[in-house]
Amino acid sequence: MIRILEKEVADKIAAGEVVDRPLSIVKELVENSIDAGASAITVEIKKGGKTYIRVTDDGSGIEADQVETAFLRHATSKISQARDLESIETLGFRGEALASISAVSRTEIITKPAAAAAGVRLVIEGSHPAEKEMTGCPDGTTIVVRDLFYNTPARQKFMKSDATESSLVIEFVSQIALAYANLKIRLISNGNLLFTTPGRGDRHKNILTVFSREISDDLIPVRAEKDYLSLEGYISGPGQSRATRKHQIFFINGRVVNSKILQKGISQAYSDKLFEGRFPVAFLFLRADPAVLDVNIHPNKREVRFNDEAFVTEFVHHALRQALLSRESIPEVKEKD
Ligand code: ADP
Numbered sequence: 304m305i306r307i308l309e310k311e312v313a314d315k316i317a318a319g320e321v322v323d324r325p326l327s328i329v330k331e332l333v334e335n336s337i338d339a340g341a342s343a344i345t346v347e348i349k350k351g352g353k354t355y356i357r358v359t360d361d362g363s364g365i366e367a368d369q370v371e372t373a374f375l376r377h378a379t380s381k382i383s384q385a386r387d388l389e390s391i392e393t394l395g396f397r398g399e400a401l402a403s404i405s406a407v408s409r410t411e412i413i414t415k416p417a418a419a420a421a422g423v424r425l426v427i428e429g430s431h432p433a434e435k436e437m438t439g440c441p442d443g444t445t446i447v448v449r450d451l452f453y454n455t456p457a458r459q460k461f462m463k464s465d466a467t468e469s470s471l472v473i474e475f476v477s478q479i480a481l482a483y484a485n486l487k488i489r490l491i492s493n494g495n496l497l498f499t500t501p502g503r504g505d506r507h508k509n510i511l512t513v514f515s516r517e518i519s520d521d522l523i524p525v526r527a528e529k530d531y532l533s534l535e536g537y538i539s540g541p542g543q544s545r546a547t548r549k550h551q552i553f554f555i556n557g558r559v560v561n562s563k564i565l566q567k568g569i570s571q572a573y574s575d576k577l578f579e580g581r582f583p584v585a586f587l588f589l590r591a592d593p594a595v596l597d598v599n600i601h602p603n604k605r606e607v608r609f610n611d612e613a614f615v616t617e618f619v620h621h622a623l624r625q626a627l628l629s630r631e632s633i634p635e636v637k638e639k640d
């Protein structure tokens with residue numbers, strides 16, 4: 304007997320592709336806030352996001368009569384026809400995130416466009432709208448996701464400890480705070496404010512705010528340009544090296560990437576200054592002509608490939624070398640793990 308699955312079952316299955324842990328929910332919600340033109344975004348989680356995730360923004364908001372539609376599958380305001388797929392400028396466009404999230408949690412949205420006199424509050428439990436009312440609220444959108452996977456116990460089991468789930472969320476929000484230095488990003492976990500970035504586009508300030516407890520403030524600025532490449536960022540002197548690459552974060556054209564090329568450029572620049580297995584702190588923002596790189600290596604877009612990898616490695620190596628030389632005369636004493 305072949306049958307079409309009920310909508311609720313189909314929704315749960317589809318949700319598994321978009322939402323697999325708190326991190327993926329935070330990512331979808333934050334990307335929606337960025338797409339909505341927010342200038343300030345607050346992320347709050349409890350228990351690693353398993354019981355509570357809240358994302359609040361001051362973006363465009365959603366009209367009261369559209370708010371249920373936003374939770375339907377393939378409902379999006381970001382594209383309307385097939386040819387729009389060729390020129391996507393938003394982070395989202397599939398119209399699946401809110402449908403998926405609300406299928407596997409108790410979701411609440413409070414939203415108000417600036418032009419509306421009042422906002423609206425809607426609660427959706429496992430895809431079913433449960434409550435709707437008009438309410439006074441600030442301009443923008445707040446989405447609260449409670450009890451993730453309460454109705455799909457098999458998925459619940461796949462989540463790791465609160466500590467692991469929260470560290471993934473913290474890592475992601477930190478990267479967003481660095482990549483979007485013009486946004487005010489606030490992160491709260493179990494009631495503790497972890498950081499608030501000033502949102503004035505000052506990368507150095509943001510790095511220090513986000514990693515205040517982990518890195519010292521004597522970072523060395525990097526700035527270089529050559530042909531189709533430009534590099535900006537901050538590195539530490541060899542004295543502030545680590546046993547892992549945790550404090551090496553790379554952005555290529557605004558996206559966080561894992562880049563062997565940049566790692567190689569770094570190790571070449573420090574080759575006579577650091578022992579094997581020691582890694583300097585490095586926050587590098589590389590811009591490259593999109594024509595020379597391929598971002599579609601992996602669906603998560605974390606991998607990129609350059610046409611001329613040797614050229615890029617050399618460029619990074621020299622840029623960092625130059626930056627280190629400029630600091631050579633200052634003695635380095637700090638060691639930290
Ligand atoms: P997508 O982002 O792919 O369009 P989503 O399911 O994430 O799909 O969101 C559906 C729609 O809901 C969006 O297209 C947008 O119109 C609206 N929306 C979602 N989040 C927000 C937000 N924070 N502010 C304003 N509108 C939002």
Ligand code: MG
Nearest residue numbers: 331335395400
């Ligand atoms: Mg989205």
